[in-house]
Amino acid sequence: MTPRAVFYSIGVDRPITPDEPLPPLPEIPRGSVVVVEGRAPLWRYGMAFHKLHGSPAGAIAVYDPRLGAVVVASHRSEFREGQILDVAPPGEATKESVP
Numbered sequence: 001m002t003p004r005a006v007f008y009s010i011g012v013d014r015p016i017t018p019d020e021p022l023p024p025l026p027e028i029p030r031g032s033v034v035v036v037e038g039r040a041p042l043w044r045y046g047m048a049f050h051k052l053h054g055s056p057a058g059a060i061a062v063y064d065p066r067l068g069a070v071v072v073a074s075h076r077s078e079f080r081e082g083q084i085l086d087v088a089p090p091g092e093a094t095k096e097s098v099p
Contacts (some may be wrong), residue, residue, distance in 0.1 A: 004032045006088040011038020030056040037063035037089050093094050
């Protein structure tokens with residue numbers, strides 16, 4: 001079964017500096033998996049992880065278009081670090097749905 005995934009897009013389409021604010025967090029149902037995605041500098045991902053700390057998410061994953069969502073932190077036993085989830089951002093096909 002594919003977990004309930006909430007996507008948090010932090011991507012940018014131009015060069016930015018670290019003082020550029022992150023987008024607001026999406027609504028995060030308790031226990032869901034938050035998948036951080038988007039083309040952005042590494043430090044922006046670090047800032048997003050810090051912002052998500054203490055959220056009701058059960059796990060945090062990073063989207064890799066070649067793999068799917070890779071779990072990087074979890075507070076739920078059904079998710080482990082390094083686990084790959086077959087989910088994709090809205091509008092993109094999952095690996096299972098590609099012929």
